[in-house]
Amino acid sequence: MTDRIILGAVAYDPxxxxxxxxxxxxxxxQGLAFDYVLYSNYESQVRxxxxxxxxxxxxxxxxxxxxxxxxxxxGRRAHAIAMRDTDRDLASVVVxxxxxxxxxxxxxxxxxxxxxxxxxxxxxxxxxxVLAAEGLLPGRDFELIRYDIGLGKxxxxxxxxxxxxxxxxxxxADACCILDANRLLFAxxxxxxxxxxxxxxxxxxxxxxxxxxxxxxPQALIHRFTELLLAMRFDDPAVRPLLELEGLKQWLPGRAxxxxxxxSAVDRAGGLDHFLPS
Amino acid sequence: xxxxxxxxxxxxxADILLRRALRRLAPAESLEVVGxxxxxxxxxxxxxxxxxxxxxxxxxxxxxxTPNAAGLPTERAGAAPPEGVVxxxxxxxxxxxxxxxxxxxxxGFDFGLVDKLEIWSDDAARLYARAAAAQWDPQTAIDWxxxxxxxxxxxxxxxxxxxxxxENETAALLVPARFAATIHPHxxxxxxxxAIQAADxxxxxxxxxxxxxxxxxxPGVSTSGGQASLKTLVTEPDFAIASFLLSVMGEGSFLVxxxxxxxxxPDPITRDICRLAAQDExxxxxxxxxxxxxxxxxxxxxxxxxxxxxxxxxxxxMHTSGLNELVxxxxxxxxxxxxxxxxxxxxxxxxxxxxxxxxxxxxxSLIRLGFGEAEARALSSLHTRNxx
Ligand SMILES: [Fe+2]
Ligand SMILES: [Fe+2]
Numbered sequence: 001m002t003d004r005i006i007l008g009a010v011a012y013d014p015x016x017x018x019x020x021x022x023x024x025x026x027x028x029x030q031g032l033a034f035d036y037v038l039y040s041n042y043e044s045q046v047r048x049x050x051x052x053x054x055x056x057x058x059x060x061x062x063x064x065x066x067x068x069x070x071x072x073x074x075g076r077r078a079h080a081i082a083m084r085d086t087d088r089d090l091a092s093v094v095v096x097x098x099x100x101x102x103x104x105x106x107x108x109x110x111x112x113x114x115x116x117x118x119x120x121x122x123x124x125x126x127x128x129x130v131l132a133a134e135g136l137l138p139g140r141d142f143e144l145i146r147y148d149i150g151l152g153k154x155x156x157x158x159x160x161x162x163x164x165x166x167x168x169x170x171x172x173a174d175a176c177c178i179l180d181a182n183r184l185l186f187a188x189x190x191x192x193x194x195x196x197x198x199x200x201x202x203x204x205x206x207x208x209x210x211x212x213x214x215x216x217x218p219q220a221l222i223h224r225f226t227e228l229l230l231a232m233r234f235d236d237p238a239v240r241p242l243l244e245l246e247g248l249k250q251w252l253p254g255r256a257x258x259x260x261x262x263x264s265a266v267d268r269a270g271g272l273d274h275f276l277p278s
Numbered sequence: 279x280x281x282x283x284x285x286x287x288x289x290x291x292a293d294i295l296l297r298r299a300l301r302r303l304a305p306a307e308s309l310e311v312v313g314x315x316x317x318x319x320x321x322x323x324x325x326x327x328x329x330x331x332x333x334x335x336x337x338x339x340x341x342x343x344t345p346n347a348a349g350l351p352t353e354r355a356g357a358a359p360p361e362g363v364v365x366x367x368x369x370x371x372x373x374x375x376x377x378x379x380x381x382x383x384x385x386g387f388d389f390g391l392v393d394k395l396e397i398w399s400d401d402a403a404r405l406y407a408r409a410a411a412a413q414w415d416p417q418t419a420i421d422w423x424x425x426x427x428x429x430x431x432x433x434x435x436x437x438x439x440x441x442x443x444x445e446n447e448t449a450a451l452l453v454p455a456r457f458a459a460t461i462h463p464h465x466x467x468x469x470x471x472x473a474i475q476a477a478d479x480x481x482x483x484x485x486x487x488x489x490x491x492x493x494x495x496x497p498g499v500s501t502s503g504g505q506a507s508l509k510t511l512v513t514e515p516d517f518a519i520a521s522f523l524l525s526v527m528g529e530g531s532f533l534v535x536x537x538x539x540x541x542x543x544p545d546p547i548t549r550d551i552c553r554l555a556a557q558d559e560x561x562x563x564x565x566x567x568x569x570x571x572x573x574x575x576x577x578x579x580x581x582x583x584x585x586x587x588x589x590x591x592x593x594x595x596m597h598t599s600g601l602n603e604l605v606x607x608x609x610x611x612x613x614x615x616x617x618x619x620x621x622x623x624x625x626x627x628x629x630x631x632x633x634x635x636x637x638x639x640x641x642x643s644l645i646r647l648g649f650g651e652a653e654a655r656a657l658s659s660l661h662t663r664n665x666x
C-alpha cells in the first residue's frame with residue numbers, strides 16, 4: 001500500500017464514481033499511481049482508513065473530527081492536507097416564519113425545530129450547538145424534528161435540509177436549520193421565500209470537507225498528490241469537468257482550524273464513542 | 279467600483295448585477311457592494327464562495343468582493359463577418375457562434391471538416407440567402423388539379439422516370455446532410471447552405487413522389503445498376519470528391535435533364551415540378567463549382583485527385599448496366615409523345631441530343647474548374663451512365 005495512493009470516498013451519489021474515475025485518469029496521466037475505494041458511509045470509511053484500506057480519505061467535517069479523535073486516542077496524528085475553496089468559511093442559519101412572534105433564540109423555547117440528519121454538521125450538529133450555547137437543549141427546551149435522510153452520509157444529501165425547510169413552510173415546524181448556501185438556493189427555488197421567512201440566527205463560520213491522512217501515510221506520494229491537486233486549474237479542459245462535478249474552482253491547502261464548533265458539538269453529544277463506538 | 283443593490287436580493291436577480299459589475303472591474307480592483315436587503319451579507323457570502331470570488335465583510339455596511347485569479351479566460355472564435363473565417367478553427371470552439379468569446383475548457387467536438395481550404399466559398403452566404411428566398415411550398419406552388427390526359431402507356435413512362443428521380447434525389451439529400459453533420463460550424467454559411475440544399479432535395483423527393491402516385495398506386499422499378507452508381511456517391515468520404523461527383527457532374531447533368539422534362543413533359547404538372555426543381559439544382563451546381571474553384575486555385579493536387587476519382591468510379595461501375603433500359607425507354611417515350619415509329623425516331627433523336635447536352639454541360643463545368651479542353655472531354659465521357 002505504500003506504492004500508490006488509495007483514496008477512500010463515500011458514495012453519496014452515483015456521480016461519485018464518475019468523479020474518482022476521472023481523478024484516477026488524471027493522476028495516471030501525471031504518473032502518480034492512484035486507486036480509490038468507495039464506502040457507503042463515513043464511519044466505515046474512517047475505520048477502513050485507520051485499518052489501512054486506504055491512505056487518504058475524502059472526509060466530511062464530522063468524519064475529519066472522528067479521524068482526528070481516533071488518532072489522538074492512539075497517540076497518533078491526523079492531518080488535513082487539502083480542501084476545496086468552497087469548503088472554507090461556511091455558516092448555517094436558523095430560519096423562522098415572519099410574523100410568528102419569534103424574534104430571538106430565546107423565543108424558540110417550547111417550539112418545534114426541524115433539522116437535517118442526525119449526523120449532518122451543517123443542518124443539525126452545528127446549529128444545535130449554537131442553540132445549546134444559548135441554553136436551549138433539544139427535548140428539554142424545544143421539540144426536535146429530525147429529517148434523517150442518508151444517515152451515515154453526514155448530510156451530504158441535501159434532501160434532509162429541503163424537508164426541514166418544507167416543514168417550516170407547512171407549519172409543522174416553527175424553525176428550520178440549514179446551510180447558508182441552501183438558504184439562498186431554497187429562496188431562489190421558492191421552497192423558502194424570503195418574503196415570508198427570516199433568518200433568526202446565524203452560526204459562526206466553519207469548514208467543510210478535507211482530504212485526511214494519518215501520520216504514517218507514504219510521504220513522497222502524499223506530497224506529489226497534494227502538489228498535483230493544488231496545480232489543477234479551472235481553465236484546463238482536462239480537469240474542468242472534474243472540478244465542476246466536485247463543486248470547486250480551486251483546491252486549497254488543508255487546515256484544521258475550521259472545526260471548533262463541530263468539535264464542541266461532538267463533545268456535547270458524548271464524544272467520539274457516540275459517533276464511532278469502539 | 280461601487281454597486282448599490284438597494285433592496286434587491288440574490289434570490290431575485292441581484293447576481294445579474296453582481297456579475298455585470300465584476301466583469302467591468304479593472305485587474306486587481308475590487309467591488310464594493312451596498313444594499314439594504316435584510317440577508318444581503320449572508321447571501322453574498324454563500325454566492326461568492328461558489329463563484330470563486332473572495333468576500334470581505336469587515337466594513338460595517340460595505341461588502342468587498344474580489345474575483346480570484348481563477349476567473350475563466352475566454353478566446354475569440356475568429357470574427358463574426360465572413361472575413362473573420364479562419365483557415366483551421368480549433369475543435370474546442372465547438373458550436374460557438376463565430377466571433378463569440380469561448381470559455382477555455384469548453385468541450386471539443388470531433389468535427390471532420392475543419393479546413394477552410396476544403397469547404398469554403400465566398401459565395402456561400404449569397405447562395406444561402408437566395409435559397410432561403412426561393413423556397414417554394416409544394417402544396418401551393420403547383421396546381422395539382424391540372425389535367426393529366428395522356429394514355430396509360432405514357433403515364434407508365436412518367437412513373438418510371440419519377441421512380442428514377444426519387445432515388446437520385448434521395449442520394450442528393452444524403453450527401454450534403456452527411457457532410458453538414460461534420461462541418462465545423464465556424465463555417466456557418468456553408469453549413470446553412472448544405473442544410474437548405476438538403477431541404478430542397480426533401481421537396482424534390484416529395485413532388486416526384488406525388489407525381490408518381492397521381493394516377494398509379496405504386497412507383498416503378500428501382501434497378502441495381504442505378505443504386506450501385508448512387509452508392510459510390512453516398513459513401514464517398516472525401517468532401518471535395520463527393521461534391522465534385524454529386525454537384526458538378528451529377529447535378530450538372532440533372533439540371534439538363536430537368537430542363538428537358540420541363541419542356542417535354544407530357545402534362546403541366548410534370549413540367550412544373552421539373553422547372554421548380556431545376557431552379558434549386560442550379561444553386562447546388564453553383565456552390566459545388568464555387569468552392570471547388572477556390573480549392574483548386576489554392577491546391578494544385580486537387581484537379582488530379584478529382585480526375586482520378588472519376589476514373590476510379592468509372593472502373594467501379596463499368597460492369598454495371600448504367601442507365602437502365604427502363605429509364606432510357608421511358609425518357610424516349612416521353613420525348614416521342616406516342617408510339618408511331620416516326621414518333622419514336624423523333625423521341626430517340628431528342629434523347630441523343632439530351633445526352634450530348636449533358637456532356638457539353640459537364641465539359642463546361644470541368645473547364646471552369648481549370649481542366650483543359652481535351653481532358654474535360656475525356657473525363658466527361660467517363661461520367662456514370664446513370665447521369666447522377
Ligand atoms: Fe434535387
Ligand atoms: Fe440537388
